[in-house]
Amino acid sequence: MKEFLGVIMSLIMSLSGGGYTGEVPEDSQFEVRFIDVGQADCALIKCDDETMLIDGGNREDSSLVVSVLKNNNVEYLDYVVCTHAHEDHVGGLSGALSFADAGHILAPETEADTKVYQNFVEKAKERGVKIEHPDDGDKFMLGSAQIEILGPVIEKGKDINSTSIVLRIDYGETSFLFTGDAESDEEGDIIENGGNLKATVLKVGHHGSDTSTSYQFLREVMPMYSVISVGKDNSYGHPDESIISRLENSGTKILRTDECGDIIMTSDGKNIDVNTSK
Numbered sequence: 594m595k596e597f598l599g600v601i602m603s604l605i606m607s608l609s610g611g612g613y614t615g616e617v618p619e620d621s622q623f624e625v626r627f628i629d630v631g632q633a634d635c636a637l638i639k640c641d642d643e644t645m646l647i648d649g650g651n652r653e654d655s656s657l658v659v660s661v662l663k664n665n666n667v668e669y670l671d672y673v674v675c676t677h678a679h680e681d682h683v684g685g686l687s688g689a690l691s692f693a694d695a696g697h698i699l700a701p702e703t704e705a706d707t708k709v710y711q712n713f714v715e716k717a718k719e720r721g722v723k724i725e726h727p728d729d730g731d732k733f734m735l736g737s738a739q740i741e742i743l744g745p746v747i748e749k750g751k752d753i754n755s756t757s758i759v760l761r762i763d764y765g766e767t768s769f770l771f772t773g774d775a776e777s778d779e780e781g782d783i784i785e786n787g788g789n790l791k792a793t794v795l796k797v798g799h800h801g802s803d804t805s806t807s808y809q810f811l812r813e814v815m816p817m818y819s820v821i822s823v824g825k826d827n828s829y830g831h832p833d834e835s836i837i838s839r840l841e842n843s844g845t846k847i848l849r850t851d852e853c854g855d856i857i858m859t860s861d862g863k864n865i866d867v868n869t870s871k
Contacts, residue, residue: 613732613739617765617862621737625762625769625794627848627856628661629870630654632800632824632831633681636771637661640764641736645672646689647760647771648682652709655688662693671696671735675713676773677757678705683713690716702726703748703756727758729786738764743788744779754799755779761792765862770814772798772805780810793865794818794858795845801832806839816845818858818865825851 617623621641628635630650635658638645644667649658662668673695675683683700687709690698698717704710717724731742744759745751757773770792775783776799783790795816798805800823819840823831832849840847848856854870 613763615763615765615862617737621862623736623738623764623767623860623862625858626661626665627796627820627822627850627858628658629850629854629856630657630681630685630822631851632827632829633684634676634773634796634800634822635685636796636822637665637667638735638738638762638769639665639667640738643671643736644669645674645735645740646670646686647674648676648773649685649687649689651681652684652687652712654685655691658685658689659692662689667693669694669696672740673698674758674760674771675700676759676771677701677753678703678707678710679753679774680707680709682773684709687712687716690720695720695722698722698724699727699758700724701745701748701756701758703751703753705753729783729788735762738762741789743786743790744775744783746779746782746786746788751779752776754804757798759783759788761789764860767794767860767862767865768792769794769796769858770816771796774799774802774805776802776804777807777810780805780807784809784813790814792816794820797821797832797836797840799831800827800829801836802829803833803835806836808839811839811843815843818867819845819847820856821847821849823849823851
């Protein structure tokens with residue numbers, strides 16, 4: 594029924610010529626929880642009575658992700674997004690799909706010949722949900738929020754990181770940009786394609802690697818908050834000191850899961866409140 598209503602909503606918007614108005618209903622609620630999955634990525638978005646899970650951490654994070662879903666009374670995910678095929682993003686999605694039903698599952702066309710990715714594909718089949726490959730420019734609603742796909746613009750010939758689904762969530766006057774592990778070449782593709790990158794909150798690409806968050810990209814986004822999902826004392830040296838310096842110089846407030854634990858942001862459409870589990 595929820596999937597049917599989503600299709601009807603999209604049709605109404607299309608027939609009305611309707612873009613997103615930015616209006617937030619009086620009884621609306623919006624929350625993003627950046628889940629501390631160590632050197633990996635996972636975020637749960639709730640808007641009104643609809644939910645979206647973006648990535649699922651590593652395979653061993655499955656039980657943690659499921660516990661978060663349980664604690665938030667989420668047994669149905671309207672959207673599950675695998676930003677790209679690397680284990681630290683797709684690994685825990687199998688566990689999430691073992692626990693919760695899903696309406697839509699989104700992933701890039703580029704796959705990986707790994708057990709964790711194939712487990713993800715099999716779980717989608719078990720749920721009877723076809724994996725969709727969104728195009729840049731696609732838009733859909735999550736409750737009162739609008740989701741817009743900004744990338745990948747080009748997948749062919751790209752490193753798996755730069756096939757990442759990059760999406761923007763607009764809720765009232767606030768916005769959240771999720772970048773997966775998109776590197777500077779994909780960032781450049783999106784800028785050249787005319788994507789609207791301005792956002793209140795940036796989920797920093799590739800755990801703060803120096804191959805992402807280029808100067809040009811950061812100038813386009815100009816976030817108030819920057820969230821880095823990263824493991825403490827990880828072997829990659831993430832986040833890179835040059836990226837921390839770049840973010841600091843931009844005036845953004847940096848929040849890191851290795852220091853803050855879960856990072857929970859709620860929006861009323863105008864302002865964002867931030868709480869952390871540590």
